[in-house]
Amino acid sequence: MESESNNLETGTALSLDEAADLISQTLDVSEDSFVEQPDENVELPEVDEVVEAPETDETPEEEQYFDIDGNQVSLSEIRSSYMRQSDYTKKTQEIAEQRKYYQENQRDINTLRSEAMQGIEALKHQISIEFRQMEYPDFDYLAENDPGEYVRQKAQWEKREHAVRQIYDAENALKQKAAAYEAEQHQAQIQETSNRFFEKYPDLKDRTKADEVFSDITGLLMETGFSEPEIKSIADFRIIDLLYRVVQAEKAQKAIPNVIEKINKKPVISAKENSRKTSADYDRQSYEKFNQSRSVADAAALIKNLL
CATH class of the missing domain: 1.20.1050 (Glutathione S-transferase Yfyf (Class Pi); Chain A, domain 2)
Structure with a gap:
């Protein structure tokens, strides 16, 4: 039953x-x-062909x-x-x-x-x-x-x-x-994140530079404890942009000790040479400005002066 x-x-x-x-x-x-219909119209059409104007009996004007x-x-x-x-x-x-x-x-x-x-x-x-x-x-x-x-x-x-x-x-x-x-x-x-990222940082369109940056970002995430699936799941442009800026800031901070050492090794300027500012003067000014602010922007300016 x-x-x-x-x-x-x-x-x-x-x-x-x-x-x-x-x-x-x-x-x-x-x-x-x-049943999903294939998208048959997603390929870019060829546009290299030039449409020729119909022949006429009129005398062509001078080009x-x-x-x-x-x-x-x-x-x-x-x-x-x-x-x-x-x-x-x-x-x-x-x-x-x-x-x-x-x-x-x-x-x-x-x-x-x-x-x-x-x-x-x-x-x-x-x-x-x-x-x-x-x-x-x-x-x-x-x-x-x-x-x-x-x-x-x-x-x-x-x-x-x-x-x-x-x-x-x-x-x-x-x-x-x-x-x-x-x-x-x-x-x-x-793909959308990639387009926005390279639009904001066009210098990173160079494959070598881009590979280095993304390698640094991946290394930072792994050091922080992210797993491989978690890293692969990140696709938000805002997160990628923030990670890039963090990596750049860390690089600037790590370069500061070498910059300070380089400044300290600058030769002493004689009284005669004090009549005009030298590159060492600008380097020291940049260093003093950074030493007061400790900002990433001032650190980058200091490093740029020393290159």
């Missing part, structure tokens, strides 16, 4: 068979809902030339360059809009995934109650004494087991999709 329990969401009675059918229907809908950085450039070349740049800018803006739409669409899909996960959790709870309340059929007895009932209950039980497998498979698939979405969002944030 099949038992019944209250549906968690509606409060109506729901048999195990009905729960199994509901699971199958839910999974079928979810499967179709989460005008302009001096640009010592080079003679024709008016037609300037116009073609402008058209290419204008077209490139337009295409870039279109692509930016497409990417924005794609990201918003992905957020909507991820929201649907979250809602589906909640529904799956409710169904899992419901079906677990049903299984606990019913006895496992004695298939050996039924096969020997009531073959017809054996076939019916066997098919019914296999249907329920199939529904359980479906729900767990769907749960795992949704978790994988959600994890992929989080990774994609994290990568997008890293």
Whole structure:
């Protein structure tokens, strides 16, 4: 005899068979809902080709030339360059809009995934109650004494087991999709942070300098006790910017003893030479200013004078 329990969401009675059918229907809908369309328009179009003007029978006007950085450039070349740049800018803006739409669409899909996960959790709870309340059929007895009932209950039980497998498979698939979405969002944030960082510090676009800076930042985090996963999870521009400034300040502080030693080794200036200020005078003034303020800016100015 099949038992019944209250549906968690509606409060109506729901048999195990009905729960199994509901699971199958839910999974079928979810499967179709989460088919993500590839973003076919994210590649930059080629803009190197120049659109040629149609041929006419009119006599062409004399070409005008302009001096640009010592080079003679024709008016037609300037116009073609402008058209290419204008077209490139337009295409870039279109692509930016497409990417924005794609990201918003992905957020909507991820929201649907979250809602589906909640529904799956409710169904899992419901079906677990049903299984606990019913006895496992004695298939050996039924096969020997009531073959017809054996076939019916066997098919019914296999249907329920199939529904359980479906729900767990769907749960795992949704978790994988959600994890992929989080990774994609994290990568997008890293790219945005990178763009903002190099825009603020253009001199670090040099690969050698950038590698040194990020190595110093990583070393600082590891010394502070951050684990490798924690370091890789940092993608906020504000945090990266703050870490960079801390590293730079620490470097300036470590250089101060050498600077002081260098100043102390400066030769004594004779009275005759006092008629005008020398580089040593400026070095000492910088040192005295730093000694009073102890600021990173004054330390950097002092180090710069001594280089």
